[in-house]
Amino acid sequence: MEFDTIAAISSGLVPGGIGIVRVSGPQAVKICEPLVRIRAVSLSGAKANHLYYGKILDGETVLDEALIAVLKAPHSYTAEDTVELQCHGGPFVLGRVLETVLKAGARLAEPGEFSKRAFLNGRLDLSEAEAVMDLISSHTELARETAVKQLQGAHSEKIRAMRAALLEKTAYLEAALDDPEHYDLTGYAEGLRPVLETLRKDIRTLLASADNGRLAVEGIKTAIIGRPNVGKSSFLNRLLGFERAIVTQIPGTTRDTIEESFRCGDLVLRLSDTAGIRESTDAVERIGIERARETVREADLVLLLTDGSQAFSEEDEALFVLCEGKKTIVLLNKADLGLAETPEAVSSRRNLPCFAVSALNGDGIEAVLEKIRVLFCLAEIRQQPLLVTNLRHKELLRQAEASLGCALDTLDHQAPEDFLTIDLMDAYRALGQILGEEVEEDLINEIFGKFCMGK
């Protein structure tokens, strides 16, 4: 048995003008050959990287008319021989074409398997492969930009440079341990310190960008909470109806919640559990404290809505307690009815940003959005040359940072140089794991398992 050949619908399962069935592996051409009929050539005689018009057959039945491309190893996404059948984009016809390809000997690709092969065949490193997934799932401009940069190797290049610096220093140290006569360690520690400090600074810069960067890219998960009758749903509707805002509905993390994403310029808010808020417009409003607690726990930002025309009630106080430790903005709603207390007074007493808003006429909302931009450093983030958005990368960078810290401690304590190698190698490995250049048990399956079908 050689490599096996895999196939999947690569264009998603929504009706569309065009849909693509991709077949990859050494048998790709052979498997597809009897299924396609192109005028004047057989598939094995087809030129690579050319688009042919032809028919797709199941026996004598014509399944579809299609454009057919043959890509030859290693010049394809997977770096294997690949046949792409560009059919009409209905889920049923695509399903029939795929079924026929599978019947002819291909195996249904697992989610992410095409990308996995691209990685295993050395066409993409791990960070680049992950960027493919990020690019597909990007729904902000910043996300797209970041993913493309990562796909083009900007992250990999930076990480490789850091690894090279570490390796050079470690290699000299190891050489000196073996051959002290010819490799002198005098002044080594003094030379190492600035290198480690620079590396740590670079990593810290990347890490600092990571939290806010991820939020800028994925959107800020925002919880709107408030006791009954403060006007949550009116506020939500006002927000969603806000001029220039684009609203999309995307599935939330749990099955029965709907996440609405609100976009205004570079600001993306993912309004969690909006379904819950909307339900509450029903006759009886019953958002329990438990539900609020849950929502707050998962949020990056809490908008705590109160009735500004009245003094805070006990229920309001309970909600303030809930928000402790979270980025929170207090909104005094119903400002159109007059305020019981000024936002400045509330802000200084609670030590939280506070704004007067009116869900009724939209007053004050612009200022809130601006405050969110500042809270999440959106302007700075756009200036970052390199943005880390992947949680796995973030964790590994954090490990590398910690190891560099330990190595610097070793220098501080003037411990013998050989102790340095432990932490230098740890940092080196952590960085290597970002690229997939260190062997990691089961990492590969875990990562590619998160990919979507057909990629």
Place this chain on the structure above:
Amino acid sequence: MGKIIENTEKADVLVVGAGHAGCEAALAAARLGCETVLFTVSVDSIAMMPCNPNIGGTSKGHLVREVDALGGEMGRNIDKSFIQSKMLNESKGPAVHSLRAQADKRDYSQKMRETLEHTEHLRIRQAEVAKILVGDGKILGAETVSGKKYLAPAVILCTGTYLNARCVYGEVSEETGPNGLKRATHLSDSLRENGLKLLRFKTGTPARIDGRTVDLSKMEEQKGDETITPFSFENKPEEVKKQQISCYLTYTNENTHKIIRDNIDRSPLYSGAIRGTGPRYCPSIEDKVMKFPDKDRHQLFIEPEGLYTHELYISGMSSSLPEDVQEAMIRTVPGLEQAVIVRNAYAIMYDCLDPMQLKASLECKLIRGLFSAGQSNGSSGYEEAAAQGLIAGINAARMIRGQEAVVLKRSEAYIGVLIDDLVTKENTEPYRMMTSRAEYRLLLRQDNADLRLTELGHEIGLISEERYQHLLKKKSAIEAEIRRTEHTVIAPTEKVQALLASRFSTPLKSGITLAELIRRPELGYAILAPVDPERPALPDDVCEQVEISLKYEGYISRQAAQVEHFLKLERRRIPEELDYKDVGSLRIEARQKLEKFRPETLGQASRIAGVSPADVAVLQVYLEKHKNVSRETLM
């Protein structure tokens, strides 16, 4: 004419060669109850030291301690025959402390021979083994040049540098083994005929000079340690204490280098007359001069060959230059102006086995029951040889008894690193043990070799019950004392503050545990004795372990985490019968390498050059998928 009398002998284990690998292999096998025959071309050259007159040194000292901890002989033998002992690198961390002892060469050889002769089940036989006997993929025995057959289920090759050896200096080329001894001319062919691949390696040795012609007053004297650390964990410092002799340090200079450069075309290595690859890390003086043109001097270490002779060994000056050049360059060195050569420096070329053909047990993948150890596996050095010899001897005996082979991991011993490197890395030059090769060296210290390995040695059967009980006692004493230091609170009394002040240590604000104080870089276990009245009287080796464990706790635990990580892949075994053609999406280069090496674990596979992490991932995925299938097949 007389009829040929049937001339066959039977044994369990045959050991071919009685150098440092052969002696350990034969002793281990015999001590484990196997009838063992040890072949040597000359009984008078048993355990001979044809190169440097010392045992141990950086990282090699670790190997000797480990050999001893497992029940091997080298440590005990050098303790009997050393003439100077020194712990190297004491200014550095405990991981790189290394023990080295100067040997009296004749005494070392003699003492080893006595041990062999007093070992039950062991016979020494002076004869050149000409053939290995193989049938059906299994070793059947060996045949000597005289045609006598020895039948045995296990044969251990410890042929050192003897196979088709050739010694060269300048234009002189002689067909001899080391030290002018007879070489072995037949066995290489027999190994090749049985499908084994041989390599041609080169190594060298410096000249020996007459001590009476040397002016030691122009050199730096290097004395041995006051308190001697014995190599063997069985011996106590006071038991091996003796009058020590000194070594001397001197240096080459520009004149030396000029002579070498002017005559470099007369070096057979540079003129191309020598084929075979020499070691990178034990380079000849001409290599060093050419490789480091900026260095204005190279260190030379003058070592006595023994108490029985005036001969001195010039460490650092191994060479294959012609005799006249050797003489001239030696006489440029301070203290050696009048030096008279006793033996020339020479390079030696020899056949050795490509060690990739071996499993980590040191058994041949191709021929069941054929083991190989030492320089015949492409290593260099007495200690590397002894370590392999011990493991080969143990595993030959275990194979005969039907027991699983003993394989030490990289995380357990330098021996594990040594053998793993030999069997997984493509060697193009003699392999020398080095500190940098052991990635987990903080755990693999020379001081804890017994704690790491003696339990295993006992299980194997080479460590006596008495020694084992002693080890268990030591272990529990260490643990108890660490616990005590963690529970002993030192109050900020005047006495304590004064002690701290004398060591420039921050004074105490309140009570602190003794362990915390020991961890301070400027303090230590011994230093704090005056403020620790409850301290029990403990042997030095226990105190040493307590101090190291506490002081380097952070580093040790981080290294232990690295080991945990490493072991994950190490534990994943690759079935012996795996057909790499079945593993989809392996790159062609990776498949070829894997087919060639046939790694035993995923960890081994990951260390093969040309196998990338992605390739290992492919293998991993494949093994995972087929785990259940193969289990079903078994049922």
